[in-house]
Amino acid sequence: MEAEIDVLVVGAGPVGLALACALLQHGLSVRVIDKAAAPATTSRANFVHARGSEVLDRLDALGNLPEESVRAMTITTYAGDRPMMRIRFGDPGLGTAAPPMVISQARVEAHLRERLAELGGRPEWGAPLAGFQQDADGVTAVLGDGRTIRAGWLAGCDGTASAVRKLAGIGFPGVKVSERFLLVDGRLDPGPGSGLDRSGTSGWTHADGVLGAMPMPGEQWRLLAYDAAFSADKPSEEEIAERVRQILPERTGLPGLRLTDVTWASLFSVHRRLADAYRNGRVLLAGDAAHVHAPFGGQGMLTGLGDAENLAWKLALVVQGIVQGATAERLLDTYQAERRPLATAVLRGSTAATKVNIAGSPLGRFLRDQVLVRVFNQPWIQRWTTYTTSQLWVSYRRGPLGGRGRKPRPGDRVGDLACRRPDGSRTRLHAELRGRWVMLGDGIECDAAFEAARQRLGDRVVRLHAAGPTDGTAGEHALLIRPDAHLACKGGPADLTRWLAHWLDGALA
Numbered sequence: 001m002e003a004e005i006d007v008l009v010v011g012a013g014p015v016g017l018a019l020a021c022a023l024l025q026h027g028l029s030v031r032v033i034d035k036a037a038a039p040a041t042t043s044r045a046n047f048v049h050a051r052g053s054e055v056l057d058r059l060d061a062l063g064n065l066p067e068e069s070v071r072a073m074t075i076t077t078y079a080g081d082r083p084m085m086r087i088r089f090g091d092p093g094l095g096t097a098a099p100p101m102v103i104s105q106a107r108v109e110a111h112l113r114e115r116l117a118e119l120g121g122r123p124e125w126g127a128p129l130a131g132f133q134q135d136a137d138g139v140t141a142v143l144g145d146g147r148t149i150r151a152g153w154l155a156g157c158d159g160t161a162s163a164v165r166k167l168a169g170i171g172f173p174g175v176k177v178s179e180r181f182l183l184v185d186g187r188l189d190p191g192p193g194s195g196l197d198r199s200g201t202s203g204w205t206h207a208d209g210v211l212g213a214m215p216m217p218g219e220q221w222r223l224l225a226y227d228a229a230f231s232a233d234k235p236s237e238e239e240i241a242e243r244v245r246q247i248l249p250e251r252t253g254l255p256g257l258r259l260t261d262v263t264w265a266s267l268f269s270v271h272r273r274l275a276d277a278y279r280n281g282r283v284l285l286a287g288d289a290a291h292v293h294a295p296f297g298g299q300g301m302l303t304g305l306g307d308a309e310n311l312a313w314k315l316a317l318v319v320q321g322i323v324q325g326a327t328a329e330r331l332l333d334t335y336q337a338e339r340r341p342l343a344t345a346v347l348r349g350s351t352a353a354t355k356v357n358i359a360g361s362p363l364g365r366f367l368r369d370q371v372l373v374r375v376f377n378q379p380w381i382q383r384w385t386t387y388t389t390s391q392l393w394v395s396y397r398r399g400p401l402g403g404r405g406r407k408p409r410p411g412d413r414v415g416d417l418a419c420r421r422p423d424g425s426r427t428r429l430h431a432e433l434r435g436r437w438v439m440l441g442d443g444i445e446c447d448a449a450f451e452a453a454r455q456r457l458g459d460r461v462v463r464l465h466a467a468g469p470t471d472g473t474a475g476e477h478a479l480l481i482r483p484d485a486h487l488a489c490k491g492g493p494a495d496l497t498r499w500l501a502h503w504l505d506g507a508l509a
Contacts, residue, residue, distance in 0.1 A: 005029040006319045008141055008151035010164050012039070012123035014105060015287030015304035016157030017112035021059045022312030024119035025435030026460075026483075028319055031149060032121060034158075035128035039113070042264040043104035043185055046214065046222060047298030050096040051391035054416070054485065055305040056108070057097035058433050061115035065108065069101035070215050074200030078252070084205070089386045096392065096416065097430065102216060105301060129163045134282045152319060154283045155311070157304075160273070162289035168280040174273025174292065180230055181295075184223045184244045185216065185264040191256020206251040220263065224295070225251070230267070237265035270294045272351050274343055278336035286311055291343040294350035302391055303346050306484075311335050313483040316435075317504065322456065327505040330400075338396045338411075349388075396486060401503070408487050414440075414479070419464040426467060433483050437461040441478040448493040449478035456500045 007023055009016045012034035020030045048056070048065070056062040073089040089100055116122060128144040132154060139154040156164025165172060190196040198215040209226035216222050223244055230243055241262040249255045273292040278285050287304030314335055318328045387393060395412045396402050402411030416430040419440065432438050437457055439450040442465055453461045461480075477490040480499070489499035 004150045005031050006151065007031075007153045007155055007315065008033065008139065008149055009155045009157055010034070010129050010141075011156065011158035011162075011287070011289070012036070012109075012113075012125070013157065013159065013287070014045075014108050014112060014301050015308050016155070017109060017116055017123070018055065018059060018061075018305050019155055019157055019286060019308035019312055020121055021061060021112060021115050021119060022309055022435070022483075023316060024116070024121055025059070026312060026316035026320075027435070028316055030121055031151070032116070032123045033127040033129065033143070033149075034123055034125055035144070035163075037126050039106070039109060039123075039125075041106055042266075043106055043216065043222065045105040045295075045298065045301040046102060046216060047301075048098075048101045048103055048108065049298060049302050049390045050098070050100060051394065052302045052305050053098035053101065054096055054430060055309050056111070058309065058430050058483075058485065059112070059115060060118075060434055061111050062097055063111045063114070065103055065111055066098040066101060068107060068217055069103040070198070070217055071099070071102070073100065075203060076200060077203045077205060079205050087382050087385060089382075089389075096390075100386075100390070102214065104216065107217075108301070129158070129167070132164075132167060132283075139282050152282070153315060155315075156283065156285045156289045157287050157308070159288045160271075160292050162285065164283060165275060165285055165289050168283045168285075170280055170285065171276035172273050173276070174271055176269060176271050180227055180267050180269055182223075182225045182227050182230065182240050182244050183264075183266045183268065184241050184259065184262055185220055186223070186241070186262035187219060187260045188213065188221045188223075189256075189258040189260055191254060191258065196254070196257065204251050204253075208247070208251065211247065211251040223248070223259065235267065237262070240265040240267055272347050274340070274347060278340060279332065284311060284315070284332075284335070290340075291347060293346055298389065299346045299350055299391075303343060306342070306391065306394070307339050309484045310339055323504055325505075327503065331503060334400050338399045338401065341399075342394060401488070403489075408479075408490070410487050410489055412487050414481050414485055414487055416485075417466060418468040420467040422463055422465070427464070429464065429481070430485055432462055432464060433481065433485055435460075435483060437483060437488070438464050438481040439478060440464050440466060440481060442466070445492045446478035449480070449491075449496045452493050452497050452500065453480055456504045 006028040007030050009020045009030060009032045012032050016032055020032045023030045075087045076083055077085040130142045130144045132139050132141040138150060138152045141149045156162050158164055201214040203212040211225040214222045225244055225247060232239055245259045248257055248259055271292055275285055275290040278290055286307040293300040314331050317323045323331050397409045397411035399411060403409050416428050419427050419429050421427055437460055439453055439461055450463050479490045480488045480496060482488045489496055
């Protein structure tokens with residue numbers, strides 16, 4: 001049976017929408033389905049780090065999110081009304097599209113839907129996946145109403161309870177990290193003399209559990225409270241909000257602080273889970289369908305957006321016939337090889353942060369409130385924290401597409417350099433990577449390398465020259481840069497030809 005579309009994306013959250021946009025940028029046909037009746041309006045994730053802004057920018061979906069966002073770049077931790085620690089986040093200073101942003105996930109999704117519409121796509125709501133069968137040529141998906149969709153590939157971006165993952169028989173082992181957290185979005189009346197302002201996030205340590213307050217756009221606040229003692233069975237939003245109203249003055253030591261105008265309330269327990277595999281034949285997983293993180297550090301949505309961008313260019317090469325046969329299998333396997341180790345590292349870090357925040361024993365509280373407070377008040381630790389949470393450090397140099405030698409090495413991220421097109425006009429590197437590859441460098445050798453790349457990639461690769469300081473990134477070698485802004489290969493025509501022959505074996509479609 002001939003495929004109706006190239007890729008069926010299940011899940012219209014940020015990861016599914018980002019993947020669909022990226023695939024459309026690469027020229028593939030895509031459908032997006034979601035079991036929900038309509039887009040979500042609640043904030044859920046609410047932080048976009050620098051790496052996330054880069055991905056959105058390369059999808060041309062960043063828009064005015066930086067202007068909409070709140071720049072609450074400090075976290076002040078209190079013991080009662082006594083400040084113990086202040087962490088200052090900043091712009092990592094590596095030429096990113098935007099510094100860290102406090103912005104509702106709902107707004108990120110709205111921008112991605114707008115970009116999807118510009119590319120000719122739209123989510124199909126109220127369309128749950130009921131089952132699928134795959135064969136050598138594609139996947140036949142069955143929807144809840146009995147309709148079928150024939151696609152070449154199926155991408156599961158449908159969250160922690162992923163139907164795609166379950167139907168594919170992919171294991172999702174993990175452990176429970178914490179008991180209940182209460183989550184409320186609403187307004188705060190600070191009361192007289194509270195000192196609470198919107199310049200940053202405030203957190204309070206308490207014997208009964210940590211409580212945090214983060215400013216959100218529109219004068220809203222997000223409140224997060226660890227409350228293992230809250231035992232209500234399937235509480236309503238109002239019951240959750242009332243519990244937060246009760247513990248708010250107790251844990252902050254601010255008797256006048258009141259919660260009003262609640263717009264959303266929820267509760268959750270923190271679990272750590274990682275899929276056994278990111279792929280089963282023509283079925284692939286991304287985002288929360290593949291890995292579940294604790295919310296501390298804002299790494300969940302960020303990691304998922306990176307999954308989507310990494311998968312998109314590899315799947316596009318396979319679907320379009322640039323890569324065929326055993327080489328196609330090998331290339332698709334690099335998706336898991338590059339992204340799963342990162343998820344493992346993120347899970348480890350977010351789990352450690354959770355355990356620190358919910359420490360209940362006297363020793364645990366002493367280590368958190370006395371030892372770690374002093375460590376994290378150090379400026380160099382705060383710079384390290386900003387850089388680590390940004391995920392700008394992510395490199396695939398140790399993966400199958402990586403390499404050795406002088407920096408930058410194959411697999412390393414390449415920053416958003418100022419560049420010139422062949423006609424002399426100015427541009428940015430990442431602006432040219434919207435569904436395309438870039439050959440960056442000067443001289444006859446780079447011209448020859450560019451022609452070698454065009455023989456394999458055709459119009460999918462563009463030629464750029466560095467227009468300013470590059471810190472050794474470009475100049476003596478031609479650099480072939482992947483659509484996700486990581487270095488594919490560097491050197492002369494012979495080096496590039498060898499790389500292309502190894503990874504892009506096959507004829508142009």
